[in-house]
Amino acid sequence: MKFGTKLIHNGNEVDPFTGALSIPIYQASTFHQPNIENIGKYDYARSGNPTREALENTIAQLENGVRGFAFSSGMAAISSVLSLFSAGDHIVICEDVYGGTFRIATKVLNRFGIEFTFVDASEISEIESAIKSNTKGLYLETPSNPLLKITDLREAIKIAKRNDVIVIVDNSFLSPYFQKPLDLGADIVVHSATKFIAGHSDVIGGLAVVKSEELARDLYTIQNSFGAVLGPQDCWLTLRGLKTLKVRMDVYEQTAQKLANWLLTNECVEEVYYPGLKEHPGHDIHFEQASGGGAVLSFTLKTIDQTIRFLQKVENVAVAVSLGGVETIVSYPVKMSHAAIPKDVRERLGVKDTLIRVSVGLEDVEDLIASFQKALI
Amino acid sequence: MTNTNVVSKSEQKSIETVAVHGSKGYDPLTGAISYPIYQSATFKHEGLHQSTGYDYARLQNPTREEVENTVAKLENAEFGVAFSTGNAAVTAVLSLFKKGDHVIVSDDLYGGTYRLFEEIYSPYGIEHNFVDTTEIDNILDTIKENTRGIFIETPSNPMMKVTDLKRVVEIAKERNIVVIVDNTFLTPYFFRPIELGADIVVHSGTKYLGGHNDTLAGFVVTNSEKTNERIRFYQKSTGATLAPFDSWLILRGIKTLHVRMEYCQRNAITLAKFLENHPNVTDVFYVGLPNHKGYSIIKEQASGFGAMISFKVKNVSIVEKVLSSVKVITFAESLGGVESLITYPHTQTHSEMPEDFKRKLGLDDHTLRLSVGIEHIDDLLIDLENALG
Numbered sequence: 001m002k003f004g005t006k007l008i009h010n011g012n013e014v015d016p017f018t019g020a021l022s023i024p025i026y027q028a029s030t031f032h033q034p035n036i037e038n039i040g041k042y043d044y045a046r047s048g049n050p051t052r053e054a055l056e057n058t059i060a061q062l063e064n065g066v067r068g069f070a071f072s073s074g075m076a077a078i079s080s081v082l083s084l085f086s087a088g089d090h091i092v093i094c095e096d097v098y099g100g101t102f103r104i105a106t107k108v109l110n111r112f113g114i115e116f117t118f119v120d121a122s123e124i125s126e127i128e129s130a131i132k133s134n135t136k137g138l139y140l141e142t143p144s145n146p147l148l149k150i151t152d153l154r155e156a157i158k159i160a161k162r163n164d165v166i167v168i169v170d171n172s173f174l175s176p177y178f179q180k181p182l183d184l185g186a187d188i189v190v191h192s193a194t195k196f197i198a199g200h201s202d203v204i205g206g207l208a209v210v211k212s213e214e215l216a217r218d219l220y221t222i223q224n225s226f227g228a229v230l231g232p233q234d235c236w237l238t239l240r241g242l243k244t245l246k247v248r249m250d251v252y253e254q255t256a257q258k259l260a261n262w263l264l265t266n267e268c269v270e271e272v273y274y275p276g277l278k279e280h281p282g283h284d285i286h287f288e289q290a291s292g293g294g295a296v297l298s299f300t301l302k303t304i305d306q307t308i309r310f311l312q313k314v315e316n317v318a319v320a321v322s323l324g325g326v327e328t329i330v331s332y333p334v335k336m337s338h339a340a341i342p343k344d345v346r347e348r349l350g351v352k353d354t355l356i357r358v359s360v361g362l363e364d365v366e367d368l369i370a371s372f373q374k375a376l377i
Numbered sequence: 378m379t380n381t382n383v384v385s386k387s388e389q390k391s392i393e394t395v396a397v398h399g400s401k402g403y404d405p406l407t408g409a410i411s412y413p414i415y416q417s418a419t420f421k422h423e424g425l426h427q428s429t430g431y432d433y434a435r436l437q438n439p440t441r442e443e444v445e446n447t448v449a450k451l452e453n454a455e456f457g458v459a460f461s462t463g464n465a466a467v468t469a470v471l472s473l474f475k476k477g478d479h480v481i482v483s484d485d486l487y488g489g490t491y492r493l494f495e496e497i498y499s500p501y502g503i504e505h506n507f508v509d510t511t512e513i514d515n516i517l518d519t520i521k522e523n524t525r526g527i528f529i530e531t532p533s534n535p536m537m538k539v540t541d542l543k544r545v546v547e548i549a550k551e552r553n554i555v556v557i558v559d560n561t562f563l564t565p566y567f568f569r570p571i572e573l574g575a576d577i578v579v580h581s582g583t584k585y586l587g588g589h590n591d592t593l594a595g596f597v598v599t600n601s602e603k604t605n606e607r608i609r610f611y612q613k614s615t616g617a618t619l620a621p622f623d624s625w626l627i628l629r630g631i632k633t634l635h636v637r638m639e640y641c642q643r644n645a646i647t648l649a650k651f652l653e654n655h656p657n658v659t660d661v662f663y664v665g666l667p668n669h670k671g672y673s674i675i676k677e678q679a680s681g682f683g684a685m686i687s688f689k690v691k692n693v694s695i696v697e698k699v700l701s702s703v704k705v706i707t708f709a710e711s712l713g714g715v716e717s718l719i720t721y722p723h724t725q726t727h728s729e730m731p732e733d734f735k736r737k738l739g740l741d742d743h744t745l746r747l748s749v750g751i752e753h754i755d756d757l758l759i760d761l762e763n764a765l766g
Contacts, residue, residue, distance in 0.1 A: 008751065008752050325410060367393075
């Protein structure tokens, strides 16, 4: 079965009792047990809920993993996955990681004795040289946020396997439609489902998929213990969003490519970062491990004045944090997604105050270009 | 094809952008990108004779208002009214007529609409004639002194007959007859009857507008202030309103209307060609096939063909085999969702119609109707190939 069909028919969408084509929203916290000798599959909704299970099974199938987990936010998914590690463990993590992940690594998990080394993961040698005897995890985002830097997943995973290191990939930017890290050898995929998976800027959610039964057991213990589970209504909305994942991503990609090409020709624009551009560093590696350039691109303008003016003037788009919705979202990383990262670190990473990130939506590309054109002066 | 891409001439926004942004787009109070679900039955009054514009949610609710305005905007019309189902919307429109009025109705139409005319409105003294509206002469022959309305489904359900809306509008305007079009099959993405002069558009929002087989809804759209007032009065009085959460789900569905329609149509064109060449299929009714009788009218008046296909197989035993062996395609009533559905109109959607009526339409017991979804085309082709034997 092709991916586009799997989104619609994966065995989790039909209610077995009534045949309803939309899985019921089991807004129930507990379940009656008719047989006390033999407690049923569901007892308490933190431990398991049929609507959540449908979503968890669906994402596991889409990412080709053995088990999926749904959390109340992307950060809950990431925090829960990182809780698989113990005091004294060392994790190598990409330096331009999402600000929220940076915060949990440097402000929370460090207090529990988990050690992090930040590296430029687009340089494979940096990963290799950061690995120590207590390194237990490698955490990657590719393309990275907000500069869309590409990490060679196959090479990075090779190094990790040699050193018995668990590889975690945040796949929020591409979704399993464009990239399946588990197929490339990664152990765990995490998602902010808020983004492309749910896709309508109306749900906060997180997902994780693991590749082994052992990891599944361990992560389930954490999910059930922490209890940062996704509510039934939001599970259902996420499932509803997934049905159009392919058609949304196809259109986003076409629009992002056109917009990136157009930005290259605009005289106010200094640089454009988009994996779909041939001149983008990592373009070739990206297309060896992914099947599309995705919907997120960034660009820098020549001056701060131009940048502020653009953000104030641009119409028909949302100026907001987050990404992955049907509406184009323009964000200003230094004040938004990367505000948690200290200025000096940010600047070293190239997250300049003239940098603008765009999550392309489903509007007509001509409307988008016209609106950008008007704001770029 | 006509260039129907720009919806609002004043704002020059394409329909894709309207679908994504809706009417207000954002919550004016908080900036929330997803319009709030106002799950509130009533609204506080600041003082005597003061109102925020919202009093009681049967009259108006902000979430319902947003979906009403969004559907109106998509149809390039002034007013939209949301109902709890498509049938509730059609009922509201028929309430515009009174005892002694005569309405001409497309003979090939949804069974639920057929039932409304036959069983509910006839006893109220509203006369009607079912006519093959694809032949304009049939309409002219049926018009009487008391004819007040023409109700058209195009393409019709399930035989996919196409009516020349421009001609119908010409005839109707001369005689002060209201033209009502059920635009459920093509949606405003492909077809905007009000731009062609129709007075009222009705929708089963359950279908493509909602698009996920998870919400029931209906809409009435018009440019006429007077019609809008009467429809609103009827809605207020009978109370068949769309709930806030369902209004919001329809809004959410509309955000992908354009991409879904494009994919559904692309799949439908391929499937229709496949069916045409299958030895167990005797007839294919799809308005996107150049040999379809209504093809040139659709090309002229709409910007796409939609994704509804009916076809006839050789005999009833093939019908049984198809319905029991499809795996990707689901055997269920309804249409317009992301998943492909196959329906047996004879006993499902059109069970209300008498046998001889169905026979006249050519709707026999080996006709199947297919609502094509957005699955991968190869999986759909394999499924149909296996099922048809």
